[in-house]
Amino acid sequence: MKSKQCLVIGLGRFGTAVATTLYEMGHEVVAVDTNEDNVENVTNLVTHAAVLDATEERALKAIGVADFDVVVVGIGTDVQAAILATMNAKSLGAPYVVTKAIDEMARRVLERIGADLVIRPEHDSGVRIARQIATPNLVDTLDLGSDHAIVELEANERIRGNLRDVNLTGRFGVQVIAIKRGGKVEISPRAEEELRAHDKLVVIGLAHAIDDLRRYLG
Ligand code: ADP
Structure with a gap:
């Protein structure tokens, strides 16, 4: 994997x-903060650390914000500072800006002013943990942004027959990308593949579609 400039x-x-x-993980990381102590704390843990106020457009330009991959x-x-920093980075040409938002209102504003991805870490991990707690047959979840997910679900008697007849794509809008069975993994299973009880289906789809399927499986 190519190392990224962050x-x-x-x-x-x-x-x-x-x-x-x-x-x-081997990426080039420049880390900045207005607070000198915070900069000091990471000096030996990143490529370069510096004191910088990201609300100042000139400072971001000087550091070459447009040259970073992320x-x-x-x-x-400080919502106002987050908004200004995001706006400055985007207007100076940064290709991909990920911004943390503390609440829903901040998220909406940040998306509107051009953030490529807005995350609400506490909210997002809360939703994820709730899904894991509430769904005993959900073996693992891989979030793909805010809307999509890849999850592992255990098949049961409610989905009998082969993949074509079961038609999870037509009925729920999710795709089966692999089947785990007795220690083996069948990647891209064929439509004729017969499902058996206790098969683990690895499915991809919209999170709400996967929720529907999970409820159906009970
Ligand atoms: P967390 O919950 O992750 O600790 P905080 O919001 O408490 O997040 O921390 C935000 C950090 O951003 C602080 O270290 C603060 O000094 C820094 N910060 C605030 N404003 C600016 C700015 N204009 N430019 C750069 N860093 C800033």
């Missing part, structure tokens, strides 16, 4: 975790 703005708990993890704005509480 700029992380705001080194609170969230920004620090993003910056140090990306660096550990800019992560981890300023949470």
Whole structure:
């Protein structure tokens, strides 16, 4: 995998975790914050750390914000600063800006001003944990952005026959991308594949469509 050039703005708990993890994974990470202590804390854990106020357009331009593959704005509480930093990064040409929002209103504003991805870490992980708790047959979940997911569901007697007859795509809008059975994995199973009790179906689809299927399976 090609290493990415990342700029992380705001080194609170969230920004620090993003910056140090990306660096550990072999990416180039520049980490900035207005607070000198926060910068100091990550100095040895990222490629380069600096004190910088991201609400100042000139400072972002000087650091070459447009040259980073990804800019992560981890300023949470100061919504105005998060908005300005995101707006500056986008207007200076940053190709992909991920911004943290503290609430739904901030999320809507940040999306409107051009953030490519807005996350609400506490809200998003709360939703995910709730899904895991509430769904005992959900073995694992991989979130693909806010709308889609890949999940593993256990087949039962409610879906009998082969994949064509069961027609999960037509009925629920989800696609079966693999079947796990007795330690083996059948990738891209054929339409003729007969489902058996306890098969683990790996499905992809809209999160709400997967929820519908899960409810149907009981
Ligand atoms: P967390 O909940 O992840 O700890 P916070 O909102 O508490 O997030 O932390 C945000 C960080 O962003 C703080 O370290 C703060 O100093 C930094 N920050 C706030 N405003 C700016 C700004 N204009 N430019 C750069 N960093 C900023």
